[in-house]
Amino acid sequence: MDPATPPQPFAEFRDVTFGYGTRTILDGVSFTVPRGKVTALMGASGGGKTTVLRLIGGQQRAQRGEVLFDGQDVGKFDNAALYLARRRMGMLFQSGALFTDMTVFDNVAFPLREHTQLSEALVRDVVLMKLDAVGLRGARDLMPSEVSGGMARRVALARAIALDPDLVMYDEPFAGLDPISLGTAARLIRQLNDTLGLTSIIVSHDLEETFRIADHVIILANGSIAAQGTPAEVRESTDPLVHQFVNALPDGPVRFHYPGVSIEDDFGNVEGGRS
Numbered sequence: 001m002d003p004a005t006p007p008q009p010f011a012e013f014r015d016v017t018f019g020y021g022t023r024t025i026l027d028g029v030s031f032t033v034p035r036g037k038v039t040a041l042m043g044a045s046g047g048g049k050t051t052v053l054r055l056i057g058g059q060q061r062a063q064r065g066e067v068l069f070d071g072q073d074v075g076k077f078d079n080a081a082l083y084l085a086r087r088r089m090g091m092l093f094q095s096g097a098l099f100t101d102m103t104v105f106d107n108v109a110f111p112l113r114e115h116t117q118l119s120e121a122l123v124r125d126v127v128l129m130k131l132d133a134v135g136l137r138g139a140r141d142l143m144p145s146e147v148s149g150g151m152a153r154r155v156a157l158a159r160a161i162a163l164d165p166d167l168v169m170y171d172e173p174f175a176g177l178d179p180i181s182l183g184t185a186a187r188l189i190r191q192l193n194d195t196l197g198l199t200s201i202i203v204s205h206d207l208e209e210t211f212r213i214a215d216h217v218i219i220l221a222n223g224s225i226a227a228q229g230t231p232a233e234v235r236e237s238t239d240p241l242v243h244q245f246v247n248a249l250p251d252g253p254v255r256f257h258y259p260g261v262s263i264e265d266d267f268g269n270v271e272g273g274r275s
């Protein structure tokens with residue numbers, strides 16, 4: 001390949017429209033997920049970030065436009081193609097808790113035993129390698145109830161990479177973690193991306209930590225892309241909505257007050273305004 005030609009994006013949305021029922025969630029959205037990079041998908045709650053992951057995973061299909069996974073339109077996949085594509089994706093959902101009745105080892109072994117014909121000796125080697133990558137080889141025999149929240153997240157991470165995926169999607173990987181565990185998880189996501197040659201997508205509300213490790217940031221708002229670029233480019237965006245978001249301002253295009261009747265209608269005209 002010509003070194004001047006940027007590699008094909010690993011995933012791409014081309015003019016994608018999607019809604020649940022009559023409610024449009026994504027309205028003509030286009031963006032790229034660069035190959036080999038960490039992409040952060042951010043935006044206000046309910047903006048459709050998890051829906052984007054579900055469209056890439058083929059759990060939902062676009063109503064218009066194309067969702068490309070490694071150059072192929074996920075919307076056109078039959079079940080066999082979808083199965084193969086999903087084998088190339090690791091997913092770590094906030095709710096994707098560990099199986100509580102299995103050891104750490106068996107949790108990581110689970111996808112290998114389900115989806116491969118590997119012998120138990122090979123399963124053991126792969127599990128220990130994955131646990132080593134997240135620093136928990138020594139915790140293999142513990143039960144989930146015996147590990148901290150941060151460790152449990154790392155076990156889930158080892159499980160997400162058990163099948164050597166090309167793409168790992170993290171939905172709120174930092175939720176509920178203390179600052180030290182959060183920093184560890186973030187660095188680990190970055191490090192695994194680089195050492196294993198992955199492409200990573202992180203949905204997160206933790207702006208500082210996410211901007212620190214991301215190469216590419218996409219901000220979704222009101223069904224559209226409000227900004228995309230490097231963390232520095234997004235920080236400098238003059239779009240009022242992006243400005244409100246990256247500076248965590250309570251009021252801006254996204255209103256603090258839920259729409260309703262005016263304050264005068266509720267309380268009458270009070271001298272001196274709101275007080």
Ligand SMILES: Nc1ncnc2c1ncn2[C@@H]1O[C@H](COP(=O)(O)OP(=O)(O)OP(=O)(O)O)[C@@H](O)[C@H]1O
Nearest residue numbers: 020021025043044045046047048049050051052203
């Ligand atoms: N299966 C579904 N059926 C109907 N509506 C849904 C479904 N899943 C999600 N929604 C709605 O679609 C909107 C987008 O949801 P989504 O979970 O993608 O947003 P999000 O940006 O990930 O939100 P958050 O940051 O709060 O997790 C929300 O208003 C949600 O209530």
